[in-house]
Amino acid sequence: MSSVVSHDYLESLLESLPKDSTDALSWLKQLRAEAIDQVGRQKLPTLRDEEWRFTDISPLTKLPYRPSQAAADLRLADIEHLFLEEANNRLVFVDGHYAPQLSNIIDTENLVIGNLSELLSSQASSIQPHLGQYAKFQENIFTAQNTAFLQDGAVIAIARNTSVSAPMHLLFIATQKEVTSYARCLLIGDTGSNVTLIEDFVALQEDAYVTNSVTEISLAANAQAKHYRIQRENNKAFHLANCAVSLAHASRYQSINIALGAHISRFNLDVQITDEAAECSIDGLTLIAGKQLSDTHTNIDHLKPNGTSKQQNKCIIDGAAHAVFNGKIMVRPQAQQTNSSQSSRNLLLSSQAHVDTKPQLEIFADDVKCAHGATVGQLDHEELFYLQSRGLSEDAARNLLTYAFGAEIINRIAITSLRQQLEQIVLNQTQSR
């Protein structure tokens, strides 16, 4: 991609930025101004950037660029099929704009949940120390864009020692074509709190658009969070997501990222283990076909001792699809007694499918246990033969094995209805071959 193209792209982006913001809050103005400044400074990544070597996002620049307008009214009936029965706390964002009429908040005791722009004045003291502090827009142009456009977004703050039983369901719905919507989420878990967060990206139309999502999660000492991320955009969409997590003493974070949709998707997950004895488990399943490209970059940074991280990433690639996985685990000199394991397993279902995987370890401490592994292969002939010898047709045997490969990740989701929905999707996709 020539620099001229990306320059034009940035020009149009800068023009569409909100010029006269009415924010009364000076710190937010300041944050946005810094982000806008960064948008102007940074270049759009190309294949020459190591972090983007396998993911060509130049098609993005061919799209006419404009931020999404307030969405046409959706009725509850239009999106009812997307609801999860266990998750009664629901915030709905249509093309990045908060839709209160579609949202539903039942738990309010000891927690704050709502739209960022409405909570800014009343909750500034709890939001300000966190917003924009974890997702570093200085290093990522898409995070910078998102921060520059900061308007609506989900804010969830759980009070000390509060355990929220019902999951928080964030539904990001795309209804307009050729727009960019900015999804934003901030989760603050105070000491000893416990919460489950679902981020769900769906489309109700068939044309191209861009979702730029930024999620920031901060867990204080002993806090716990489960974070499920379902990306089921339509097959023409661009999905650019950054998630930054900061873990304090003995906190626990579980992330499961399911990537099914989008023409080109990129998910960056950055976990900073900032204090001792924190644990994280990060799993991912990518299921793509056709001409899809799905890129997952994770970075787990062990800064302090006694941390544990476990990661399993799986990709099922069909058609001429292309999956990219880059999993970096950093163990800093102080982070003795770190225990870290990582595995990247990839299943290629067609001769044109292709995968680039790079499990990367950088270790500066000697008293650690770190292992990683990667495999790329097709379905095992012996396993196929075994199932066929039990009377299954070849197709059925293939589908079953493919399904089982993906199910290992899906089964870790603790919400029954979500799990069932996903199982159905995987089943449909494997059978449609």
Added chain:
Amino acid sequence: MSVALQNLVNQPYKHGFVTDIETEVAPKGLNEDIIRLISSKKNEPEWLLEFRLNAYKKWLTMSEPDWQNVHFPKIDFQAISYYAAPKPKKKLASMDEVDPELLRTFEKLGVPMHERAALAGVAVDVIFDSVSVTTTYKEKLAEVGIIFCSISEAVQEHPELIKKYLGSVVPVGDNFFAALNSAVFTDGSFCFIPKGVKCPMDLSTYFRINTEGSGQFERTLVIAEEEATVCYLEGCTAPQFDTNQLHAAVVELIALDNADIKYSTVQNWYAGDENGVGGIYNFVTKRGLAKGVNSRISWTQVETGSAITWKYPSCILRGDNSVGEFYSVAVTNHYQQADTGTKMIHLGKNTRSTIVSKGISAGHSNSSYRGLVRITPTADGARNYSQCDSMLIGDQSGAHTFPYIQVKNSSAKVEHEASTSKIGEDQLFYFAQRVIDAEEAVSMIINGFCKDVFQQLPMEFAVEATKLLSFKLEGSVG
């Protein structure tokens, strides 16, 4: 860390000394005239000069790479002397005529070459600062049709082979340092095994760096024709210097149908002192082309020296059913840096590759494994197994793994495993129970850790490698 152990780790470079032989050194700097000078000194044909100048032109357009995980001050390529030769002497008829100073050098190194050559049955082609001094066993090899000589000799006597193969695996513009080498290489080894010949002995070359401030640009070319087999050994030691020396060699291997090339390296160049001052920069391009069906290329390396080791011995598996292997032990101590690994490019059907890499870092050193396994759409049924293990000794060292796996064929099977560990207290305790002291225990554990690689080395190299590792690391744990 106990004092005794500390001493062992920090023991000075055993092979450190400068041999006082008059050398003829070209003026510092690089330009077309220097290249013409090198070419005319070596009495080269016109096409080789063209080859050099072409490489030089490419080099001028290239910029130094910056993606590596090693750090060093910028090299001033105009401050290097690109040619140094021992003063021309009359042709030597026997070993007795060799400069006694030179012979003493080998004595000091523990390589009494005539004896050793005779005892071990190894033909040693000694490279002493860019010009081959003597070649042994040449006649014996010539009997079966094997050509084993310095590359400058080969240019004179077998120009058709050089013209055909030189730069065919590593093109002149392949990378910054390969281009530099192609422009200014002064000498190196050439080995040609004709069709159907199994080389009756292991071939070995000793590389030495001697003149202070002169970079060495070796060029090695090994060709195995159909059904030929060869085992090539390369071992290095160097004198202790304060200034950094650049070593940018190029090694090309070509294996035709059913041929088998095994290339082993033991590298113990000066690594700098305990504060990271001095030491050799070892930036080498090594690549093998498994061109024919059922051919095999196997790299084995034991990297213990150099301030910076930066190389990726690679295999291009073009022939169907061809096999690529890479076995590596990289040991770093003090402020040494290593960024090494391999590339396995699978092009042919049913090609197989194995990667076993062991990294040991002690002191303030950093070692990285960087590997690429690429399965192209044409490589049906390709298979790769990679294992890279790191051992950290002391809490100031670092180990890094960058495995790139690129698969574009669904029938491929690729596996990669890596682990990082240290020498456990319980392991040492177990040895102590059996009255084996910590030093010996560490040595045994490390040799056990590297066993998979040492097994691939020829006997005498395996012994040398085990010794080297003991020198380097014994007692780093305590």
